[in-house]
Amino acid sequence: xxxxxxxxxxxxxxxxxxxxxxxxxxxxxxxxxxxxxxxxxxxxxxxxxxxxxxxxxxxxxxxxxxxxxxxxxxxxxxxxxxxxxxxxxxxxxxxxxxxxxxxxxxxxxxxxxxxxxxxxxxxxxxxxxxxxxxxxxxxxxxxxxxxxxxxxxxxxxxxxxxxxxxxxxxxxxxxxxxxxxxxxxxxxxxxxxxxxxxxxxxxxxxxxxxxxxxxxxxxxxxxxxxxxxxxxxxxxxxxxxxxxxxxxxxxxxxxxxxxxxxxxxxxxxxxxxxxxxxxxxxxxxxxxxxxxxxxxxxxxxxxxxxxxxxxxxxxxxxxxxxxxxxxxxxxxxxxxxxxxxxxxxxxxxxxxxxxxxxxxxxxxxxxxxxxxxxxxxxxxxxxxxxxxxxxxxxxxxxxxxxxxxxxxxxxxxxx
RNA sequence: GUGGAUGUAGCUCAAUGGUAGAGUACUGGAUUGUGAUUCCAGGCGUUGUGGGUUCGAGUCCCAUCAUCCACCCCA
Numbered sequence: 001x002x003x004x005x006x007x008x009x010x011x012x013x014x015x016x017x018x019x020x021x022x023x024x025x026x027x028x029x030x031x032x033x034x035x036x037x038x039x040x041x042x043x044x045x046x047x048x049x050x051x052x053x054x055x056x057x058x059x060x061x062x063x064x065x066x067x068x069x070x071x072x073x074x075x076x077x078x079x080x081x082x083x084x085x086x087x088x089x090x091x092x093x094x095x096x097x098x099x100x101x102x103x104x105x106x107x108x109x110x111x112x113x114x115x116x117x118x119x120x121x122x123x124x125x126x127x128x129x130x131x132x133x134x135x136x137x138x139x140x141x142x143x144x145x146x147x148x149x150x151x152x153x154x155x156x157x158x159x160x161x162x163x164x165x166x167x168x169x170x171x172x173x174x175x176x177x178x179x180x181x182x183x184x185x186x187x188x189x190x191x192x193x194x195x196x197x198x199x200x201x202x203x204x205x206x207x208x209x210x211x212x213x214x215x216x217x218x219x220x221x222x223x224x225x226x227x228x229x230x231x232x233x234x235x236x237x238x239x240x241x242x243x244x245x246x247x248x249x250x251x252x253x254x255x256x257x258x259x260x261x262x263x264x265x266x267x268x269x270x271x272x273x274x275x276x277x278x279x280x281x282x283x284x285x286x287x288x289x290x291x292x293x294x295x296x297x298x299x300x301x302x303x304x305x306x307x308x309x310x311x312x313x314x315x316x317x318x319x320x321x322x323x324x325x326x327x328x329x330x331x332x333x334x335x336x337x338x339x340x341x342x343x344x345x346x347x348x349x350x351x352x353x354x355x356x357x358x359x360x361x362x363x364x365x366x367x368x369x370x371x372x373x374x375x376x377x378x379x380x381x382x383x384x385x386x387x388x389x390x391x392x393x394x395x396x397x398x399x400x401x402x403x404x405x406x407x408x409x410x411x412x413x414x415x
Numbered sequence: 416g417u418g419g420a421u422g423u424a425g426c427u428c429a430a431u432g433g434u435a436g437a438g439u440a441c442u443g444g445a446u447u448g449u450g451a452u453u454c455c456a457g458g459c460g461u462u463g464u465g466g467g468u469u470c471g472a473g474u475c476c477c478a479u480c481a482u483c484c485a486c487c488c489c490a
Contacts, residue, residue, distance in 0.1 A: 002481085005481085005482085056488090057487075057488045057489075058488080058489075061416085061487095061488090062488080062489085078489095079489095079490085108490080110488090110489075110490095112487090112488075112489080113416080113417095113485095113486090113487090114482090114483085115483075115484060115485070115486095116483080116484065116485090117490080118488095118489075118490080122490065123490090124490060126490090193486080193487075204487095204488085209486090257489090258488060258489055259489090268490095269490095275484080275485090276484080276485060276486085277488095277489070277490075279489075279490065280490065281490070282489080282490060303490095304490060305490070306489090306490030307490085308490080309490060310490090329448095329449085331448060361443095361448090362448050362449060362450095363444095363448090363449070363450075364442090364443085364450095365449090365450090366449055366450040366451095367449095367450055367451080368450085369450065370450040370451050371450085371451080377449085377450085379448075379449070381448060383448085391448095391449095393449075393450090395450075395451090398449095398450095400449085
C-alpha cells in the first residue's frame with residue numbers, strides 16, 4: 001500500500017516545523033487583527049468556476065471534481081480565497097465592520113504532475129482583507145507577509161510586485177490588445193508554446209523561459225506604462241508605503257497571476273532555492289470577486305503562502321525547544337513497579353517521561369535514554385527503594401544526585 | 416498531457432554477464448547497577464514488477480509500474 005501520488009505524509013521530525021509555522025501564524029496574524037476561518041474542503045464546482053475563472057488552467061484541468069451521490073458537481077478546493085469570500089457573503093461578515101480580516105490554513109488540491117515543490121495535496125496559509133479599496137490595505141498585507149516570513153527567520157528571498165491594471169476599457173483590456181497585437185506581429189519568431197499563447201494567453205509570453213522569447217518580450221508593451229490613471233496612482237501609493245515600511249522590493253512587470261480574479265496590485269515572494277517552482281507566496285487585489293459570487297461590490301486583497309515550499313526554505317532552522325525529558329530506568333521488579341508510579345505522578349505535573357517496557361539491562365535503558373535525547377534519568381534499583389530515594393542523573397553534566405521520592409517533583413520543578 | 420533520469424538491506428549507496436556487498440541504523444555483549452566514543456558478535460534482501468536473450472542476468476533487450484526533475488501552470 002502506498003499513498004496516492006502527490007499526496008504526502010508529514011512525519012514526526014517534519015511535523016514540528018509545521019507546528020511552529022502554524023503557532024507563529026496564529027500569533028502574528030492576530031497582531032494585525034486577523035481572525036481564523038475554517039471552510040469546508042469540498043465546495044460546489046460552480047464556486048471555483050465563477051471565482052477563479054473558467055478559462056484558467058486550474059479550472060480547466062487541475063480540479064478534483066466529481067458528482068456526489070445526489071448528483072451535484074462538487075470540487076475539492078484548489079485554493080482558499082473563493083471559499084473564504086463565499087463564507088464572507090453567506091454569513092454577512094461585513095455587518096460587523098466595513099473591513100473584514102480573515103486568515104486560513106489548510107489543505108488544497110490540484111490534479112497536476114507532481115514535482116519539486118508541487119504536490120496534488122498541498123497546504124496554504126492565506127489571508128484576506130476584504131472591504132477596503134485603499135492602497136494602504138495592499139501595502140499592509142504585503143508588510144504582513146514580509147514580516148511573517150522574516151519572523152520565522154527567513155531572509156533570503158525576494159519580494160516582487162506589479163500592477164495588473166483594472167477592467168476599465170482604457171486600462172487592462174486596451175493593454176491586452178496591444179500585447180496581443182505586438183506578439184501577433186512576431187509570432188513566427190516565438191517558441192511553439194508561445195505561438196499557442198498568442199491567442200490563448202498573451203501575457204504568459206512575458207514569463208517564457210526560452211531565450212528568444214525573453215528577448216522579444218523585453219520590447220513588448222509594459223503594463224505600468226499602459227494602465228489607467230487611477231491604477232497608476234494606486235500603485236504609486238502602494239510603493240510609497242512599502243518605502244515607508246523600509247521593505248525591499250522589486251518591480252517585476254512580468255508577474256502575471258494565474259487566477260482571473262486579480263487586478264491592480266500583484267506580488268510574489270520568490271527564492272532561488274526552490275527549483276523551478278520558485279514562488280512560495282503570492283497574492284494581490286481582487287475587485288470583482290465578491291460581486292461575482294453574489295456579494296456586495298466590495299474589493300479585497302490577500303495572499304497565500306505555499307507551506308510545503310516555506311518548510312523547504314526553513315529546513316534546518318528549526319531547533320526543538322529545550323525541555324526536561326525524564327527517562328525512568330529500573331532494575332528489578334520492585335523498582336519497575338515504583339517507576340510506574342513515579343512516571344504517572346511526574347506526567348500529571350506536566351513532565352515528559354519515557355521508560356522501557358521490556359525490563360532490559362540498565363545499560364540498554366541508558367543507551368535508549370541517550371538516543372531519545374532525554375535530559376535526565378531516574379535510576380532505581382533495590383538499594384534506592386530501600387533508602388526511599390531515587391538517583392537522578394543529569395545527562396548533560398553527568399552529575400548524579402540522590403533525591404528522596406517525595407521531593408522528586410519539586411526537584412524537577414526547580415530546574 | 417509531454418520530455419529526461421532513476422529504481423539493490425529500514426536509510427545512503429557499491430557490485431568487467433559468473434556465489435548480492437559496504438557504511439549507517441537496529442539487537443546483544445566487552446566480569447556485579449551507568450549512555451552518546453571504541454571493540455566484538457548477530458539478523459538483514461522476491462535486486463520495483465512481468466517477459467525475453469544466455470550454460471548463467473542486479474548487470475543486456477522489451478514491456479509495465481513507481482519515484483524524481485523539467486515543460487504546461489501555479490503556492
